[in-house]
Structure formats: structure tokens, C-alpha cells
Amino acid sequence: MIARASQLYLPTLREAPADAEALSHRLLLRGGFIRQLGAGLWTFLPLGWKVHQNIVQIIREEMNAIGCQEMLAPVLTPAELWEKTGRLSIPELFHLTDRGGRPYILAMTHEESFTFHGAELQSYRQLPQQWYHFGTKGRDEPRPRAGLIRMREFIMKDAYSFDRDEEGLEVSFRRYEAAYRKIFERCGVETYAVQAEPGMMGGKESVDFLAPAGSGENTLVTCENGDYAADLEIARGIPRDPEFPERLDAPEEVETPGATTIDSLAEYLSIDPAATSKAMPVVANGSVVLALVRGDDRLESAKLAATLGSDFRPATEEEIRTAFGADPGSLGPVGFQGEVVADEALRAGQFVAGANRTGWHLRGVEQGRDFQARVADIREAREGDRCPECGGALRFQTAIEVGHIFKLGTRYSEPLGAMFLDEDGKEKPIVMGSYGIGPARVMATIVEQRGDDRGISWPDSVAPYAIHVVALPGAEEQAEQAATALDAACYAVLLDDREQRAGEKFADADLIGCPVRVTVGKKTLEDGAVDVRDRATGEERRVALADLGKVS
RNA sequence: CGGGACGUAGCUCAGCCUGGUAGAGCACCGCGUUUGGGACGCGGUGGCCGGCGGUUCGAAUCCGCCCGUCCCGACCA
Incomplete structure (x- = not known):
């Protein structure tokens, strides 16, 4: 069948709306691939849907190739299932009720639904199983953005693996990882598989597939020598060494009137900002914890949350005065009664720290001698850092998260009672994994990576027409x-x-x-x-x- | 949720400050001339100026509230 432009609905635009900024957003809109219906709500026009379908077909073929079975679960989901897994309170969840007042949610992902069906599996003889679907997801995003990059409703391929044990899960997980690499390769998308934070999925291990792009919500950190890639949230970088002033045998108080920022402090004392420390008081599990990073560093909150094992929030000024007896800007670890978490960069050396006395600091503060801290990597890697593997220069690029795979373990099978009887006659929870790809994000990424000022350049594999x-x-x-x-x-x-x-x-x-x-x-x-x-x-x-x- | 901006024709925008019968370019329709990189002429169609209320003789314009959209941040499988 020859498609005739004279008859197609292909509304190309000479100009993009002024508020479209991302390249993929502009070109897909101008090319007549998509149109907006509301914030984060997009209709795929004939050509856009063709491309989406082509991407879907590639994903389908690679899923089928690893023995994954396609099915389809509803979007509308009884709230009860999410109640059981404790996810009913996720803010992004859309809630609604039917005419009888029964509570439902719009699935934002389908762990609960698939695990519900997985509960029908009874015996180890039926395992492992691999199921997937292309399901519509609803998410009440606080801020949809950039066309197809963050939508409130979108189609996701999500797959779920059901195994007897961790070893089985490991095998399944690696299979998906390999399948994902093939999918992205076939779609002509450059991606990096990186370790990532599991976030709301609550799993153990997860691998993110990040695609460098002109727009995106993640920052991909890679080494110039190709031996390291990570999401900025967990990236390790080696900072430069500070220029330390002369060593002191004991901390020494120094008056620093009005020096409440690192810049003003370093200037006032004529020292390298890297030879100072920055105190960030936070509240976790009801108590004040002092997070300490080097003066020229930024705290990476995801790392701190992982270290603390819980969420946290910045302490209020009142909490700070109660805990430290001083104003923000003069806080430090010496004499602080609560827990101190210090960044690796502060493990050795003498730093200037707040004296916990408004308008005063301490010189020559040394971790281990003057205060005891839990030392962990809690700083945000940054431009100029060196690679933790080889010392090479690190590169930072904005990136789109096009796929994410998780080892869920028994996070969902236990609350939903997805148990099976093993060879030894014991009832055990199924060990699960979940594996997502957003075809629309893949589509946007292709445009980001291959588009130019004149338009899009689709690879043969997904092009609307050859x-x-x-x-x-x-x-x-x-x-x-x-x-x-x-x-x-x-x-x-x-x-x-x-x-x-x-x-x-x-x-x-x-x-x-x-x-x-x-x-x-x-x-x-x-x-x-x-x-x-x-x-x-x-x-x-x-x-x-x-x-x-x-x-x- | 915090900060900022915007809402006037299908698209891009002007008009608003300083109130007095709503404009331009592109697109669209008709006719003609053109025709290998977004042509030209002539003639047309198209607007509840986001909504509601207020001020005023009179509101796109001033004031208030609301709604929507975008950007930055927070948030984010």
C-alpha cells in the first residue's frame, strides 16, 4: 500500500509553539507525529503511532525471544491490591471510585496486578514464568514536561519474572538486561546501563538504561576511557585534593563575623574552599543528623537517604538552634551530640568547621580525633572529578531514562500471597523482578539523538515509511x-x-x-x-x- | 508544592502601560502568474481577546478571584 500525502492526516507545522523547548518535543510536534490534549497528555497522530508501533514491535520480538509471554492487564485496578502492598499513598497515584463508591486506582505500573495473577502459580514445576504487556499507565505527575519525556498517561512495556529463588532471579535479570541492549541497539539509540536507585519500586538491585540526549531529567556520568557509567544520583567521583593550611594539634576557634557561606568563609580566612566543611543538619526518623560534606561539594540526597536507610528532610531553624545552640552558618560536628555522617572526602585532613557558636568557626578539625562520624559517600559528583576506576576525566550529560529493570525479590509476592510449594514441600514466596521500557520515551530519544535543525532522521527499524x-x-x-x-x-x-x-x-x-x-x-x-x-x-x-x- | 512567565485567528505574535467598534505575518478558500529547497499578485474566510465578577457612560486594556499552559526548583518505577 502506497501512502499518499494528499490523503494522510499529516499536519506539519512550519513553526513550533513557543513553549516547546526540547528538540524531540518541537520536531515531533512540527512533523505532525503528536498533538497535545492537556498537560502531559498526548495523542499520537497517524505517523507518530506508526513509529510507536514499530518500536513496540521490536520490543515484542525481543521479549518473545527470551520466552516472555505477552498478555494484557487493565489500567483500572481495585485499590485493595495497592492497599495490600502499602503503595496506596504514593502521591502520583490517580484515585477514583465507581458508582457504588468502591475505590479504584489507575495503575501507574503493574506489579500488584501481575503478582495477583502470579499468586495462581502453585508449584516450583510451573516456575520460572516471564510475563509482559504493553500497558497504559496513569501518573498524576506534579510536573509533566518536554512532550513525550514525562507524561501523565503513557504506554509502557512492563515485564515480570517469577522465580523460585535468588539464583533464578539473577538468571532472569541478566536475560532482560541482554534483551534490553538488543532493543536499544535495534532502535538506533545509544544507551548506558547503570546502577540506579530503586526508588518507589522498593526493590534491591536495579539497572537504569540512560540515553544521552539534549533534554532529559537524569544526568549520566561517564568516564572518558569508557570504564565507568553511572547516574549522577549514585555516581562516585574523586575530587581534587584540597590545599590544606598548616596542621594544628588541636582545633582553634576563630571569629568569623558574618561569614555564613562557604565562599565568604574561605575568602575571610584566605583558604581553599575545599579545606572547609559544610554542615547540613537534617531530620531522619525524628532525630537530627548532621550531614557533613566538603565546602566545595554538594550533598547528594539520594546517597544520604541510602546511607541513613530512610528519607529525611532539612532541619528547621528552630530544630537547628535546639540541637546546636547556634545559627545556621556556624554549625559543625565538634561537640554535636547526635549522629554525624561525613563524606569520604573528609575522612582525612584538617578542615575548617562551624564552631556551633554563632559567628565563630574552628580551624584544624579532624575526623576521628575531634569528632566521630560515619564516613560514607554522600557528595554529588561534579565536573572536574576523576573516574573511580581509572582516574580518567568524568563527563556529565543530560540523559533520558528509557528503561529500568528491578530485582523485586519478595517485595510484592509476600503481601499479595504469591506463594509456591518447593521441591522440599515448603511454601515459599515467589522471587520476582520487573522490567520496564517506555516506547514513547525511546521515540523521543531517537529524535533527540538523531535530529538536526531541519528535522528528524529515523533509523530504518522504526521509520514511519522507508x-x-x-x-x-x-x-x-x-x-x-x-x-x-x-x-x-x-x-x-x-x-x-x-x-x-x-x-x-x-x-x-x-x-x-x-x-x-x-x-x-x-x-x-x-x-x-x-x-x-x-x-x-x-x-x-x-x-x-x-x-x-x-x-x- | 515554592518561584517565574504566559493565555488575543489553526500557528507565531502585536495591541494592554495611557479604556473609545480587534490587528499583522504565516496557514486556509477562490482566481491568475509561477514551479528541483518553504514564490508572487488580487480577492476572501476565520476571533465569546481563557472564565467569572468588579470599576466605568464604555473594558482585550484597570482591579479581584478562578481555570489552563509553559519554564526553573522540589518531586519523579
Whole structure:
């Protein structure tokens, strides 16, 4: 079937709305792939849906290839299931009731639903199982953004593995990891698999697939030598060494009037900001904990939360005065009665710290001698750090999270009673994993990574059409012939048969981004030829009309 | 949820400060000339100026409330 531009709903735009900033947002909108219905709500127009379906099909094939079975679970879900797993209070969850007042939620992911069905598995003989679906997710995002990058409703491929034990889960997990690499490769997307925080999934181990892009919500940290990649939230970097002042045998008080920031403190004392320490009092589990990082560093809250094993919040000024007897800006670990968590960078050396006396600091404060701290990696890696593996330079890029896989363990099987009887006759909870990919995010990522100022450049694997035949005035018939020949050779063909000027057709072709453009016009028809142009490279060659369909 | 901005034609925006019958470019429709990189001329269609209330003889314009959208942050499988 030849698609005719004159009949397609393909509303391309010369300009993007002023509020569209991300490249993928602008180009998908301008190319007539998507349209907005509301905040975080997007309709896929015919071409956009084609691309989405192509990505879905690649994912489907790779899931099937590892023995994963496709099914479909509803979006509307009895709230009871989420009550049992304790996830009913997640703020992003959409709640609703039916006419009888019974509570439901819109699934934002389907662990509960799949585990509910997994509970029907009875025996180790039925394990392992791998199930997946392309399910619609609803999320009451506080801030949808950037077109397809963060939506309130979207389709996700989520898969769930059911194993007897941790060893089985490990095998399943690695299989998905390998399948994901193939999927992203086939979609033409550059990704890095990195260790990540499990977040609300509450699992043990998780691997994030991050794709560097011009826009995105994650920061990918990679080493120039290719031996390290991590999400900024957990990235380890080696900071430069501070220039320490002369060593002191004991801390020494120094008056620092008005020096409440690291910059002003370092300037006042004429020392390297890296030779100071920054005190960040937080409240975790009802008590004040002092998080201490080097003066030139920033606290990475995800790392601190992981170290503390719980969420925390900044302490209020009142809590600070009660716990330290001083104002913020003069706080330090010496003499503090609560727990101190100090960053690795403070393990050795003497630093300036707040004296817990407003307007005063201490010089020569040493961890282990002057105060006792739990030493952990709680700083945010930053530009200029060196690689923890090889000492190479670290690179920071914004990235889109296109996939995330989790080892769930028995987080869901226990509360939902998904038990099986093992060989030894004992009842055990099923050990689970969950594995997600957002096809729309993959789509946005492809545009981010491959788009240019003129438009999109789809890889063959996901392109809405393989070949875009542009019919120029006076060559309509020959363009039909060319399209027919290509169609017969099994190419998906888009024929631009609209009554438009050449320039507009070319501009639209560049924007829409089919891999190959065939230009049929009077200029070359005298020689019985057409121009075949590669969208990605811009290379053009002349091919005899009679040879079309024989070559790719 | 905090900070900022915006809402006028399908799209991009002007008009608002200083109240007095709603504008431009692009798009769209018709005719003509053009036709290998977003043409030109002539003539047209299209707007509850986000909503409600207030001030005023009179509100797109001033004031208040609400709604919506975007950006930064918080948040985020």
C-alpha cells in the first residue's frame, strides 16, 4: 500500500509553539507525529503511532525471544491490591471510585496486578514464568514536561519474572538486561546501563538504561576511557585534593563575623574552599543528623537517604538552634551530640568547621580525633572529578531514562500471597523482578539523538515509511510509477502527491525524516532517472527509474 | 508544592502601560502568474481577546478571584 500525502492526516507545522523547548518535543510536534490534549497528555497522530508501533514491535520480538509471554492487564485496578502492598499513598497515584463508591486506582505500573495473577502459580514445576504487556499507565505527575519525556498517561512495556529463588532471579535479570541492549541497539539509540536507585519500586538491585540526549531529567556520568557509567544520583567521583593550611594539634576557634557561606568563609580566612566543611543538619526518623560534606561539594540526597536507610528532610531553624545552640552558618560536628555522617572526602585532613557558636568557626578539625562520624559517600559528583576506576576525566550529560529493570525479590509476592510449594514441600514466596521500557520515551530519544535543525532522521527499524517519494510538478505519473515499483519491492512508501512547491515538499521530507527520499522531477527524467537521497548523511545519487526497487 | 512567565485567528505574535467598534505575518478558500529547497499578485474566510465578577457612560486594556499552559526548583518505577 502506497501512502499518499494528499490523503494522510499529516499536519506539519512550519513553526513550533513557543513553549516547546526540547528538540524531540518541537520536531515531533512540527512533523505532525503528536498533538497535545492537556498537560502531559498526548495523542499520537497517524505517523507518530506508526513509529510507536514499530518500536513496540521490536520490543515484542525481543521479549518473545527470551520466552516472555505477552498478555494484557487493565489500567483500572481495585485499590485493595495497592492497599495490600502499602503503595496506596504514593502521591502520583490517580484515585477514583465507581458508582457504588468502591475505590479504584489507575495503575501507574503493574506489579500488584501481575503478582495477583502470579499468586495462581502453585508449584516450583510451573516456575520460572516471564510475563509482559504493553500497558497504559496513569501518573498524576506534579510536573509533566518536554512532550513525550514525562507524561501523565503513557504506554509502557512492563515485564515480570517469577522465580523460585535468588539464583533464578539473577538468571532472569541478566536475560532482560541482554534483551534490553538488543532493543536499544535495534532502535538506533545509544544507551548506558547503570546502577540506579530503586526508588518507589522498593526493590534491591536495579539497572537504569540512560540515553544521552539534549533534554532529559537524569544526568549520566561517564568516564572518558569508557570504564565507568553511572547516574549522577549514585555516581562516585574523586575530587581534587584540597590545599590544606598548616596542621594544628588541636582545633582553634576563630571569629568569623558574618561569614555564613562557604565562599565568604574561605575568602575571610584566605583558604581553599575545599579545606572547609559544610554542615547540613537534617531530620531522619525524628532525630537530627548532621550531614557533613566538603565546602566545595554538594550533598547528594539520594546517597544520604541510602546511607541513613530512610528519607529525611532539612532541619528547621528552630530544630537547628535546639540541637546546636547556634545559627545556621556556624554549625559543625565538634561537640554535636547526635549522629554525624561525613563524606569520604573528609575522612582525612584538617578542615575548617562551624564552631556551633554563632559567628565563630574552628580551624584544624579532624575526623576521628575531634569528632566521630560515619564516613560514607554522600557528595554529588561534579565536573572536574576523576573516574573511580581509572582516574580518567568524568563527563556529565543530560540523559533520558528509557528503561529500568528491578530485582523485586519478595517485595510484592509476600503481601499479595504469591506463594509456591518447593521441591522440599515448603511454601515459599515467589522471587520476582520487573522490567520496564517506555516506547514513547525511546521515540523521543531517537529524535533527540538523531535530529538536526531541519528535522528528524529515523533509523530504518522504526521509520514511519522507508522511502519518501517526492513528486515534483510535471512528473506526477513517473512518481506514481516509482512509488509502485518500490512498493512492489516491499518498501513502505510515502508518496508526496500534494500540490505544493518543491521547497515545501523537501522541507517536509527533511522534517518527517524517512531514511530515504526519492525525488522525481523533470530535471532528471530526461535521463530516465530519479535522485535518491539519504536523510542521515545528505548524500544523493542518481538512479535509473527502471532500477528502482532493485537497489536499497 | 515554592518561584517565574504566559493565555488575543489553526500557528507565531502585536495591541494592554495611557479604556473609545480587534490587528499583522504565516496557514486556509477562490482566481491568475509561477514551479528541483518553504514564490508572487488580487480577492476572501476565520476571533465569546481563557472564565467569572468588579470599576466605568464604555473594558482585550484597570482591579479581584478562578481555570489552563509553559519554564526553573522540589518531586519523579
